[in-house]
Amino acid sequence: MTIKDTAEEWEVRASETPFTGNKTSVRTDDVVMPDGSVVRRDYQVHPGSVAVLALDDQDRVLVLRQYRHPVRQKLWEIPAGLLDVPGENPLHAAQRELYEEAHVKAEDWRVLTDVYTTPGGCDESVRIFLARDLSEAEGERFLVEHEEADMELARVPVDELVRGVLAGELHNNCLVVGVLSLVAARGGDGLEALRPAEAPWPARPFDA
Structure with a gap:
């Protein structure tokens, strides 16, 4: 038996969008179940995201600390953002x-992993990249605003992040999945066996 997620789409009898926000919306679908019943499902429609596990030559990961209002916490995260432009x-x-x-x-x-963040209530898919051979970018720094204006940056050893994840001290989805995927890849076929950066992404097809 092959353990692999597969594409499938059940019949939708009706669909509406009761809320449309700046970047995301909420959709309500009436979905036909295998027994023939019709069940209403509400979920967030999301453009998709990317995240970057940036690993330096001292085996440290670049992380940032940012306020996240829905959970009322400052979370340590890896750089990430929305796919703002379709395709x-x-x-x-x-x-x-x-x-x-x-x-x-x-x-x-390289592509580290692809993940659906909360598939029971949101269609967001995130592609987490592994970035290496780091250096300071050229030009002026990007002007940040809102929550990002209070952001802290740090470089933390991989082992310390793993300890924090398993101790329940670090909770950001992309950081947790990215760090543990890095460790798993090292213990498996190695980082050079990871998918190339331009690997297909069925959840969010993109232009070359």
């Missing part, structure tokens, strides 16, 4: 986020 190349978006949030560029990019 946008996720690698280009990831490079932009690394520059804007950390003023860093990377020469080596």
